[in-house]
Amino acid sequence: MATENALLTILVEKINNDTLVLPTLPAIALKVRRAADDPDINLNAMADVISQDPSLSARMIKISNSAYLGRTVKVTSAQQAVTRIGLRHIKNISTALAMEQLFVSKNEIVKQYMTRIWADTMEIVANSMAALQVHTKLTKNRALNLDSMMLAALVHNIGVLPILTEAERHADVFANPTFLDVAIDKMAGKIGASIMTVWGFEPEFVNVARNWKELSVISDDVSYLDLVRLGAALCGKFESHKEDIFNAAIEKGIVDNLSLLLSDEFDELRDSAKQIFQ
Numbered sequence: 052m053a054t055e056n057a058l059l060t061i062l063v064e065k066i067n068n069d070t071l072v073l074p075t076l077p078a079i080a081l082k083v084r085r086a087a088d089d090p091d092i093n094l095n096a097m098a099d100v101i102s103q104d105p106s107l108s109a110r111m112i113k114i115s116n117s118a119y120l121g122r123t124v125k126v127t128s129a130q131q132a133v134t135r136i137g138l139r140h141i142k143n144i145s146t147a148l149a150m151e152q153l154f155v156s157k158n159e160i161v162k163q164y165m166t167r168i169w170a171d172t173m174e175i176v177a178n179s180m181a182a183l184q185v186h187t188k189l190t191k192n193r194a195l196n197l198d199s200m201m202l203a204a205l206v207h208n209i210g211v212l213p214i215l216t217e218a219e220r221h222a223d224v225f226a227n228p229t230f231l232d233v234a235i236d237k238m239a240g241k242i243g244a245s246i247m248t249v250w251g252f253e254p255e256f257v258n259v260a261r262n263w264k265e266l267s268v269i270s271d272d273v274s275y276l277d278l279v280r281l282g283a284a285l286c287g288k289f290e291s292h293k294e295d296i297f298n299a300a301i302e303k304g305i306v307d308n309l310s311l312l313l314s315d316e317f318d319e320l321r322d323s324a325k326q327i328f329q
Contacts, residue, residue: 057224058217058225059234062234066242071213072213072216073249074153074212077149079101079145080146080150083101083107083146084146087138088142092138094130095130097133097138098134101132107148107149108129110148111129111136111144111145112131112132115136117327143201144201146202151328154166156215158218158219158222160218160226164211168208171208171286172204172205173328174282175204175286176204176328177321177324178283178285178321179200179275180197180200180204180282180321181317182300182305182306182312183197183278184320185320186305192273194272195273195274200275200278203275203279206243206252206260207243207259207260208243208260209247210235210241210243210245210246211239211243213242214235214239218234240264241261243260244257244258246260247260258270259279266280266295266296269299273303277303277305281297284297
């Protein structure tokens with residue numbers, strides 16, 4: 052217990068003193084986001100930015116040819132991919148595709164956490180995206196978009212990264228599942244909100260990172276927060292509150308019955324979302 056409290060004390064002090072080292076966006080994601088915010092940017096210039104990173108360029112082409120966009124004519128270049136995806140969505144998609152670069156560690160225990168958390172995140176992303184597509188088809192409500200849903204689900208647990216980084220720095224003391232689990236449970240939401248704020252993300256992403264596990268925080272309208280929770284419940288999180296989350300999804304009109312989340316169509320949508328990151 053003393054060691055658990057020591058890790059929490061260090062984290063709290065660093066947050067209060069503004070000295071906790073927060074992760075930075077991968078450089079290419081930062082470049083794309085800055086370019087996308089430029090009111091004078093055009094498709095050719097954006098394609099040039101993306102082409103600076105061969106890995107991102109290849110993944111953009113892959114997503115352009117995937118069931119995610121529902122197109123049959125194949126594209127073969129970054130220029131064609133950017134044209135198909137469009138400037139409005141390229142910012143979130145490029146950020147999402149670069150996120151995996153953050154989940155790396157040289158410490159074996161921390162690496163195991165990173166690997167497991169990324170795998171869990173992929174499941175939640177896929178479920179959330181599929182749930183949004185089912186909801187949109189059912190209600191014709193297009194207030195939420197798929198690329199923002201992808202990104203919201205990807206960053207929902209981003210607050211674990213500084214905790215794991217701190218544990219890696221003091222591996223002999225803190226790189227222990229007992230200590231890490233407590234710290235993650237108590238601190239990840241607050242830290243995640245700080246990361247989203249520092250990165251300059253919109254309030255809905257800050258809200259997801261801070262409150263996805265706080266079931267008492269409820270939005271009036273269907274939100275990315277609702278869908279991240281639903282996606283998490285569908286892959287085994289919130290076991291003691293799973294029925295509450297499912298009932299809330301029906302009451303709020305995300306779906307009108309749970310069978311829609313157990314259908315072959317849902318499975319296909321979920322599998323298509325997973326393929327984006329494979």
